[in-house]
Amino acid sequence: MGSKILGLSGSYGSTSKNSLLVSLALKEAEKLGAEVIFWDIAEKPLPLVGEDGCWQNETVKEFQALASSCDGFLLASPEYHGTMSGVMKNTLDWLYMDHVGGKVFGLMSTLGGIANSNTLNHLRICIRWLHGWVVPEQLAIGNVKEAFTEDGDLSDEKNTERLEKLVASVVKHASLLRDGE
Ligand SMILES: Cc1cc2nc3c(=O)[nH]c(=O)nc-3n(C[C@H](O)[C@H](O)[C@H](O)COP(=O)(O)O)c2cc1C
Numbered sequence: 001m002g003s004k005i006l007g008l009s010g011s012y013g014s015t016s017k018n019s020l021l022v023s024l025a026l027k028e029a030e031k032l033g034a035e036v037i038f039w040d041i042a043e044k045p046l047p048l049v050g051e052d053g054c055w056q057n058e059t060v061k062e063f064q065a066l067a068s069s070c071d072g073f074l075l076a077s078p079e080y081h082g083t084m085s086g087v088m089k090n091t092l093d094w095l096y097m098d099h100v101g102g103k104v105f106g107l108m109s110t111l112g113g114i115a116n117s118n119t120l121n122h123l124r125i126c127i128r129w130l131h132g133w134v135v136p137e138q139l140a141i142g143n144v145k146e147a148f149t150e151d152g153d154l155s156d157e158k159n160t161e162r163l164e165k166l167v168a169s170v171v172k173h174a175s176l177l178r179d180g181e
Pocket residue numbers: 011015016017018019077078079080081082083110111112113114144
């Protein structure tokens with residue numbers, strides 16, 4: 001059976017570069033035989049953890065059930081003030097070891113300025129607390145305004161190659177960890 005991969009973006013909206021990046025990664029995962037799903041945070045917003053009524057929220061329950069049914073995760077977050085966005089952190093705060101423990105994660109981030117690994121490293125720490133396995137391949141895209149073509153592809157071939165390697169690793173390890181083969 002192919003792997004089931006869930007894509008999560010750390011920013012809202014159809015023009016978000018992170019949503020675009022997750023879509024590109026999911027398309028690549030689909031080519032490799034995975035079943036893919038994108039959780040559109042604009043369509044199905046998750047409440048802030050701790051706000052009134054959040055523990056009974058039906059969208060949260062749906063999100064957690066979906067995560068439980070998936071074998072791997074592809075995440076992209078913008079870097080905000082040197083770390084992941086609040087949207088991404090709140091999304092991850094709705095997940096626990098019961099939903100994602102022992103499963104594979106692939107990480108991407110975009111920056112307005114020069115590429116660095118801050119957000120990727122912070123995501124890695126956070127996912128360690130969820131007992132997820134983060135693959136070593138990763139992608140940070142700097143100067144994000146110039147990083148995509150008008151058609152929504154990555155303009156630098158090196159980024160495309162990194163994306164392909166990252167996704168291939170997530171798809172491979174998702175089934176390895178699930179089935180042991
Ligand atoms: C509140 C805020 C903080 C930001 N902080 C940084 C930063 O620390 N470093 C950086 O390179 N870009 C920073 N940016 C630019 C974002 O990283 C950039 O707009 C984002 O990667 C674009 O992705 P999106 O289209 O998915 O929102 C910041 C943007 C906002 C709105």
